Amino acid sequence: MTGSPTLAEIVTRRHSTRMFLPDRPVPIELLNECLALAMKAPSNSNVQPWRLFLATGARRDKLAAALAAEARAHPPVTMGLPDSFLPLRRELGALVYGSMGIARDDAEGRWTARLRNFEFFYPPVAGVVCMHRDLGPADAVAVGMFVQTLLLALTERGLDSCVQVSTTLYPDLVREQLDIPEELDLLCGLCIGYADPAFPANSLTIPRNDVAQNVVLVD
Ligand SMILES: Cc1cc2nc3c(=O)[nH]c(=O)nc-3n(C[C@H](O)[C@H](O)[C@H](O)COP(=O)(O)O)c2cc1C
Known part of the structure; x- marks a missing residue:
């Protein structure tokens, strides 16, 4: 391929x-x-509600070690989903764990793989995305726009990433480790680095719904 990649x-x-x-x-x-x-990224009243805390080096190592220890001591509870969304979660689990060679009934294998979430999957840059606790859903939309723009810019430069909810399951620990002010809520974790090409799950293409399942065109 020649020239710059298209959007x-x-x-x-x-x-x-x-x-x-x-x-x-x-x-x-x-x-x-x-x-x-x-x-x-755009935002309501241009308040630019995204707040990002990123750790590298020793700080990242310390955060990941503390999170992994906490997850081992107090295993996370899987977040609930409305029933209609459960098949998609199951499909994703089958693809991700399947690519790692972990069977559906291999609880230990799944737990070992899941624990890697709490070490942010070992990137050189790891952190969390936050927003002021008194802002609302429209502002969270803007934070999402910021994050996606960031991910695409990273991709354009050959960098890889993962957004994570897992690392926000222990908010007090992350808050303390990264000196996050009390007035900020943690929305998601974020990992940035270069993918290990030898890891099969990194080559997955996760399918999407047909547009018509998610978009209603009213005329
Ligand atoms: C808000 C959010 C939270 C996520 N949390 C996790 C997570 O905790 N662990 C994980 O492995 N992937 C997580 N993901 C990644 C999704 O599983 C992934 O985006 C989705 O399956 C689509 O796959 P793709 O990003 O490879 O296109 C998260 C993504 C988003 C946007």
């Missing part, structure tokens, strides 16, 4: 990475470029 190519190329190369650093100038682009 469609970048959107299609972005996917969740669940094993990073821990020793391949993220060039700070690339990260800064991506963050500056993400800041262009």
Whole structure:
């Protein structure tokens, strides 16, 4: 392929990475470029509600170790979903765990794989996305726009990522480790780095619904 990738190519190329190369650093100038682009996301009243806390080096190691220890001591409760969404979660689990060679009834294998969430899948940059606790759903939409813009900018530069809810399941621990002010709620975790190409789950393409299942065109 020659020339710059199109937006469609970048959107299609972005996917969740669940094993990073821990020793391949993220060039700070690339990260800064991506963050500056993400800041262009729209928001209600231009309040720019996204707040990001990213850790590298020893700080990241300490956070990941503390989270993994906490998850081992107090295993996370899987978040509930309305029944109609459960088949999609099951399908995702079958694809992700299946690609790792973990059978549906292999509880120990699943737990070992799940624990990697709490170590952020070993990226050089890991953190959380936050928002002021008194803001609302419309502002959370804007935070999502910021995050997706960031992910696409990272993808365009050959970087990989994963958004995670798992790491926000222990909010007090993360808050303490990253000095997050009390008035911010944790929305999701974020991992940034270079994917380990040898890890099969990193090559998955997760299917999507047909557009008509999610979009109603009224005329
Ligand atoms: C808000 C949010 C939370 C997520 N939480 C997790 C998580 O805790 N662990 C994980 O492995 N993937 C997590 N993901 C990744 C999704 O599973 C993934 O985006 C989805 O299955 C589609 O796959 P793709 O990103 O590879 O296209 C999360 C994604 C989002 C947007």
